[in-house]
Amino acid sequence: MLETAVALAVRDGIVGLTMRRLADELGVGVMSLYHHVPSKEELIDGMIDLVFAEIELPTTDVDWKTALRRRAISTREALRRHRWAVGLMESRRRPGPASFRLHDAVLGCLREAGFSIELTIQAYSVQDAYIYGYALQEKSLPFDSAEEGAAVAQRQVRDFGGDGAGADDGQQLAALAQEFPYLAEVVGGHVATAGHDLGAAFEYGLDLILDALEQRRDA
Amino acid sequence: MLETAVALAVRDGIVGLTMRRLADELGVGVMSLYHHVPSKEELIDGMIDLVFAEIELPTTDVDWKTALRRRAISTREALRRHRWAVGLMESRRRPGPASFRLHDAVLGCLREAGFSIELTIQAYSVQDAYIYGYALQEKSLPFDSAEEGAAVAQRQVRDFGGDGAGADDGQQLAALAQEFPYLAEVVGGHVATAGHDLGAAFEYGLDLILDALEQRRDA
DNA sequence: GCGGTACTCGTACACTGTACGGGCACGCAA
DNA sequence: TTGCGTGCCCGTACAGTGTACGAGTACCGC
Numbered sequence: 001m002l003e004t005a006v007a008l009a010v011r012d013g014i015v016g017l018t019m020r021r022l023a024d025e026l027g028v029g030v031m032s033l034y035h036h037v038p039s040k041e042e043l044i045d046g047m048i049d050l051v052f053a054e055i056e057l058p059t060t061d062v063d064w065k066t067a068l069r070r071r072a073i074s075t076r077e078a079l080r081r082h083r084w085a086v087g088l089m090e091s092r093r094r095p096g097p098a099s100f101r102l103h104d105a106v107l108g109c110l111r112e113a114g115f116s117i118e119l120t121i122q123a124y125s126v127q128d129a130y131i132y133g134y135a136l137q138e139k140s141l142p143f144d145s146a147e148e149g150a151a152v153a154q155r156q157v158r159d160f161g162g163d164g165a166g167a168d169d170g171q172q173l174a175a176l177a178q179e180f181p182y183l184a185e186v187v188g189g190h191v192a193t194a195g196h197d198l199g200a201a202f203e204y205g206l207d208l209i210l211d212a213l214e215q216r217r218d219a
Numbered sequence: 220m221l222e223t224a225v226a227l228a229v230r231d232g233i234v235g236l237t238m239r240r241l242a243d244e245l246g247v248g249v250m251s252l253y254h255h256v257p258s259k260e261e262l263i264d265g266m267i268d269l270v271f272a273e274i275e276l277p278t279t280d281v282d283w284k285t286a287l288r289r290r291a292i293s294t295r296e297a298l299r300r301h302r303w304a305v306g307l308m309e310s311r312r313r314p315g316p317a318s319f320r321l322h323d324a325v326l327g328c329l330r331e332a333g334f335s336i337e338l339t340i341q342a343y344s345v346q347d348a349y350i351y352g353y354a355l356q357e358k359s360l361p362f363d364s365a366e367e368g369a370a371v372a373q374r375q376v377r378d379f380g381g382d383g384a385g386a387d388d389g390q391q392l393a394a395l396a397q398e399f400p401y402l403a404e405v406v407g408g409h410v411a412t413a414g415h416d417l418g419a420a421f422e423y424g425l426d427l428i429l430d431a432l433e434q435r436r437d438a
Numbered sequence: 439g440c441g442g443t444a445c446t447c448g449t450a451c452a453c454t455g456t457a458c459g460g461g462c463a464c465g466c467a468a
Numbered sequence: 469t470t471g472c473g474t475g476c477c478c479g480t481a482c483a484g485t486g487t488a489c490g491a492g493t494a495c496c497g498c
Contacts, residue, residue, distance in 0.1 A: 019486065029447040031487080036445095040486065087306040091359040100399055107401035117409045125356070126349065126424040133352020137344070140310040180319055182326035190336045205345040212431040238455065248478040250456080255476095259455065 001026060001036055002046045009047065009084040017084070044088065049096025051085045054078045057105045064113035065210050071106065072131050072206050079135040086139045090132050115217050123213045130209055134202055146195030153192040157184075220245060220255055221265045228266065228303040236303070263307065268315025270304045273297045276324045283332035284429050290325065291350050291425050298354040305358045309351050334436050342432045349428055353421055365414030372411040376403075 004025050009017045019040060023030040037043045056074035058067035079086050095103075106127075110120040143149045160176045177184035223244050228236045238259060242249040256262045275293035277286035298305050311318075325346075329339040362368045379395045396403035 018484085020484085023447095031448080031489095032446050034487070087310075087355065090356050091306075093359065100402065104399035104402045107405050111401055111404070117405055120405060121410070121415070122420060122423050122427075125353070125420055126427060129350075129352035129356055129424065130345065130348050131352065132355055133348035133350065134344070136306065136351055136355065137309050137348055140312065180323035182330055183319065183323045185330070186326050186336055186339060191340070196340070201341060201344055204341050205348065208341075208345060208431045208435065209428065212427045216427065237453085239453085242478095250458095250479080251477050253456070 001033070002043075002050055005043060006047050006050055006082070010082060014044075014084040014088075045092055045094060045096060048085055048088055048092055049098045051078055051082045051089065052096065052098035052102055054081070055098075055102055057102060058109040060109070060112070064109050065214065067109050068106065068127065069203075069206060069210060071102075071109075072127060073203070075131050076135060076138075076202055079132075080138070083139055083142075086132075086135045090128065113217070115213075119213075119217060122216075126209055126213070130205060134205070138198055141198070143198070146197045149196035149198070150192055150194065153187050153196070157188040157192060220252070221262075221269055224262060225266050225269055225301070229301060233263075233303040233307070264311055264313060264315060267304060267307055267311055268317045270297055270301045270308065271315065271317035271321055273300070274317075274321055276321060277328040279328075279331070283328050284433065286328050287325065287346065288422075288425060288429060290321075291346060292422070294350050295354060295357075295421055298351075299357070302358055302361075305351075305354045309347065332436070334432075338432075338436060341435075345428055345432070349424060353424070357417055360417070362417070365416045367414075368417070369411055369414035372406050372415070376407040376411060 001022075005017060005022055008022055008025060012021075019033055020030050023033055026033075033043075037046070054074075055078050056071055058064075058071045060067070062070075079089070092099075103124075106124060107120060110123050111117075115123055141149075141152065143152050157176055158172050160172055173184060173188045176188055220241075224236060224241055227241060227244060231240075238252055239249050242252055245252075252262075256265070273293075274297050275290055277283075277290045279286070281289075298308070314322075322343075325343060326339060329342050330336075334342055360368075360371065362371050376395055377391050379391055392403060392407045395407055
């Protein structure tokens, strides 16, 4: 049932997940669902924990930085697979067992790497804020490759102002540049031609944060 | 009307914002709203842009780091005032004018500080991911002071496992420690006694990121 | 047999966003 | 003056939501 609900959410998004649709998918009546789950809210809690279970735990056989790097990348990938879960993962009031396991493992990885308790909390907070915040941004920029990113940027420039009827792309870019020169330069100029690799950008910021945390620990 | 809608969302949250409730608040019929706004979705777009308008633009009279620092803190404060907007700010498909202004100003601040275009994009991405991700975490931890944070941590330990009936706090902490030792140490031990200052933690991570960006620029 | 227990489900209710169409007051051309 | 378009207001209605309530069914140990 949880698995079916997740499959439905992957296909139709979280608003497309309806108790009636889920019941239909399972071939049962709507109210039968409520004998396995007390409310839709707790159903989603269970679904979220399934996503947590897909995230690779940091292992102890490698150094802390690569362990946490893998875990961060694995989290991003899980959230790309489960876009419906973005924005819900960290804001649940009652976390499930997989969430507990992951949080404990991340804290343990930091503690065993020699971080003080205070620094462990900070390191945990910065990493998760970055990971989940990045996923939030990615949710609204749904392109996969750098080329697609360029196409999206071109379309955004073209749509600037709403009524670009009769204006070609160059004119639209000029109009954008007049009001927002830096947006025009960065998005209209660079991204629209060179594209943007969301995966590489994520890892760049991730390494920036992990390196900075290491510096703080060794200070 | 937008202002009234925002006031309602501040008071009752985004799910408490209903077209009927908004119409009642304004003393008009429900369908009258649709002569000023084509749909609820676009109503929320307008509300979001009001929040963007509350965010302090980075100024040019100070160095880039303090300018962006102020802007980040101002963003967090706006999102604390408007918790209903957390998770919606960055995922809108059609940004409003205030959003454009802010994004352009942040990009401009970085470009004028000597960041290359590629690094500007990275710097922008890391900062915003962190800021909005942090706000997302804060949304589910609604305490203001360090003392309240300690109380929340104590309550979470006490509620661990669901049925802590008859067990005192020490026993609950021991049960938590058996399964999740690092969670017990960090949350049950440190946070529950020393508390946690969300504002200070935000600024710590923010400075960590800004310093790391400066290093990358100068490398 | 019989009572309890787990499970299923139809109906109903309050509530949501909004399509549709009618009603009102105004400015402007004939 | 009459007529007409144009903006604003709103009552009704409809499809869809989560879920409370209670009735029905199959199984278990006694």
